[in-house]
Amino acid sequence: MISYQRIVEHEDRQSLPVREWLRQNAVRNGLVPPPASRIVGTVNAMVNHGRWIVRCPTPWCNNAVVASFREPVFWCFENDAGWFTVIFPATKQAIERTLLMREVRHRNWEVGESVADLRLENLRNNLPEE
Secondary structure: OOOOOOOEOHHHHOOOOHHHHHHHHHHHOOOOOOOOOOEEEEEEEEEEOOEEEEEOOOOOOOOEEEOOOOOOEEEOOOOOOOEEEEEOOOOHHHHHHHHOOOOHHHOOEOOOOOHHHHHHHHHHOOOOOO
């Protein structure tokens, strides 16, 4: 069961580790399964509607999956560009605490936003402080 008292990660939704889940989904959908390893770069995690997600860094691709903090890797179903290491912000816990003051649909954070920015948004919307 998904808890709305936390920012959701891959393991909150899936019982399989992220690499295996991605492989099984590719096979189930008739796509080429991901390569064994081949890390080709990094990609930043962000929060979207109360979930840590990773979006494909390829400019024309809109693919995204729920991110795993335990196994921070990403592979895109759409273009098989290789594996990316997922980067979570150093302020992850503070971001989560601040976002949990909001309704789920307003729990959003993008790279470049500071915790102070999020707290100011909360104050402007008359939300309680942490």
